[in-house]
Amino acid sequence: MPESCPECGGNLLAVEDTTPWCGRCEWNLDTFPPVNGIWARRLVVGLDRRAGFRAGRALAALGEHEISRRATVGFVALVVVSALLTIGLLATAGVGVWLVVTGGLLPPILLGLALIGLAATLRPRLGSRKRAVANGWIVPADSAVSALVGRVADATDAPRPHVIVADLDWNAAVAVVGLRRTRVLRLGVPLLLALDEQQQVAVIGHELGHLKHDDSLRALATMPALTVFGRLARLTTLPPGDAADRGLAGVLALIFSVLQLVMGALSWLFWTLHLGLHLIGAAERRRTETHADLISARAAGHRAALESLDVLALLETRMKGLLHPNVADGRAAAEWRDLLTHARARAAGDVEALRQLTIRDAASMLASHPAPGRRHQWLRARPHLDPLVTVTPLEAETLRAELAPYAEPLLRRIREAHGL
Incomplete structure (x- = not known):
C-alpha cells in the first residue's frame, strides 16, 4: 500500500x-x-x-x-405506477362487491369475497396514532422540549407536530399517520444525550424539514408502488418442500408441481418488480433526507448541523456501547451524557476518517439515508447559515432536567440485559 x-x-x-x-x-x-x-x-x-x-x-x-426538485423522473414514475395500482385495487374491490351482491350461487360469492380480501390485503396503510406513539412517552405540551420544537417550527416555517414522543432509540423520526394525518415527532433519548442542545436543534430541524417539504404526502403518493408487489410476492410464495414431502403422488403430485412452477414464476416476477421500484424509491428518500438537512442548518446554524452529522458517524463505533448499568438511580442521564461527551472529545482526531468511513459502510442502492459522510459533504458545500434558534445556558439546563427521567427506563432495560 x-x-x-x-x-x-x-x-x-x-x-x-x-x-x-x-x-x-x-x-x-x-x-x-x-x-x-x-x-x-x-x-x-x-x-x-x-x-x-x-x-x-x-x-x-x-x-x-x-x-430540492419536487418532481424527478423517479418520483413521477412511482406516482404513475401507484395511481395505476390504486385504480386496479379499487376495480378489484368493486368487482368483488358486485359478485357478492348479485351472485345467486355460492361460487360467485366466494370469488367476490376473495377479491375483496385481496384488495384489502394489498391496500396502502395510513398508520395510526396508537402505533406511532407505541413504546414511548408522550412529551407534555407545556414542557421545555415541546417549546423548543415549537420555536424551531416557527423559525423555519414548518408545521408543528401534533404529538412529540420520547423513546429509547438512537434515532429521531417524524411520521404523519391516520385519516386525520396526525404529525408525530419521535426523539430518541440516547441520541439526545449524545448531542449538545444546539445540535439537538439541528436534529429537530431536520425532522421538521420533512414536514415542511411535505415528504409524508410524497411518501403516501408513492406507497402503492413500494408495497403492492412485495405483498403479492409474499402471497404467491409457497412454503418449501416438494410433492414427495407432502405425501402426494400421481395426479395430485403433478398438479402440485405445476402449481409450484407457476407460483414460483409469479413470485419471482413480483419480487423483481418490487426490487426495481424500491431502488427508485430509495434514491428518492436519500434525496429528501439531504433536502431536510438544509432546514437543519437554517434552524441550528451550519456548525451545529455539521456537528450533529459527525455524532451520527460516531454512534456505531464510539458511542452505542458506552451506556452501562453501573450508575446510581436518577443519575443515568447525567453520567451517560458525560461519557458520551468524553467519547466525542477522544474521537476528535479520528472524526474525519470515521465520517468518511460511513461512506464505505453505508454504500448501497437500497439505503434509505445517505451516509453521514455524504450528508456532511453536501451540507458543508452550501453557503454558511447562522442559527435561527439558539439555546441559552438556562434553557439547556431545563432541557437536561426534563430529559433525565426518560433515561431511567433505559437504565432498567440495560440492567435486565446484563442480568442485574
Whole structure:
C-alpha cells in the first residue's frame, strides 16, 4: 500500500483496521470488505455496494436547486405506477362487491369475497396514532422540549407536530399517520444525550424539514408502488418442500408441481418488480433526507448541523456501547451524557476518517439515508447559515432536567440485559 494517494498525492486515512483510502479524492474508499456466502451473493452485494458508492458521490455533488426538485423522473414514475395500482385495487374491490351482491350461487360469492380480501390485503396503510406513539412517552405540551420544537417550527416555517414522543432509540423520526394525518415527532433519548442542545436543534430541524417539504404526502403518493408487489410476492410464495414431502403422488403430485412452477414464476416476477421500484424509491428518500438537512442548518446554524452529522458517524463505533448499568438511580442521564461527551472529545482526531468511513459502510442502492459522510459533504458545500434558534445556558439546563427521567427506563432495560 502506498504512503500517499497515487491519484492526487493526498494523505491516506485509515481507522478501525480498515483498508486505507485518500481523504481528498476518495481513492480506494470504494474498496469493500469481503462478503461471505456463495459466489452469486458476493457478486450481487459487490455490485450493489459499488453502485451505491457512485450514487452517493453523485448525490453529494448536486446543487441546492437540483436537490430540492419536487418532481424527478423517479418520483413521477412511482406516482404513475401507484395511481395505476390504486385504480386496479379499487376495480378489484368493486368487482368483488358486485359478485357478492348479485351472485345467486355460492361460487360467485366466494370469488367476490376473495377479491375483496385481496384488495384489502394489498391496500396502502395510513398508520395510526396508537402505533406511532407505541413504546414511548408522550412529551407534555407545556414542557421545555415541546417549546423548543415549537420555536424551531416557527423559525423555519414548518408545521408543528401534533404529538412529540420520547423513546429509547438512537434515532429521531417524524411520521404523519391516520385519516386525520396526525404529525408525530419521535426523539430518541440516547441520541439526545449524545448531542449538545444546539445540535439537538439541528436534529429537530431536520425532522421538521420533512414536514415542511411535505415528504409524508410524497411518501403516501408513492406507497402503492413500494408495497403492492412485495405483498403479492409474499402471497404467491409457497412454503418449501416438494410433492414427495407432502405425501402426494400421481395426479395430485403433478398438479402440485405445476402449481409450484407457476407460483414460483409469479413470485419471482413480483419480487423483481418490487426490487426495481424500491431502488427508485430509495434514491428518492436519500434525496429528501439531504433536502431536510438544509432546514437543519437554517434552524441550528451550519456548525451545529455539521456537528450533529459527525455524532451520527460516531454512534456505531464510539458511542452505542458506552451506556452501562453501573450508575446510581436518577443519575443515568447525567453520567451517560458525560461519557458520551468524553467519547466525542477522544474521537476528535479520528472524526474525519470515521465520517468518511460511513461512506464505505453505508454504500448501497437500497439505503434509505445517505451516509453521514455524504450528508456532511453536501451540507458543508452550501453557503454558511447562522442559527435561527439558539439555546441559552438556562434553557439547556431545563432541557437536561426534563430529559433525565426518560433515561431511567433505559437504565432498567440495560440492567435486565446484563442480568442485574
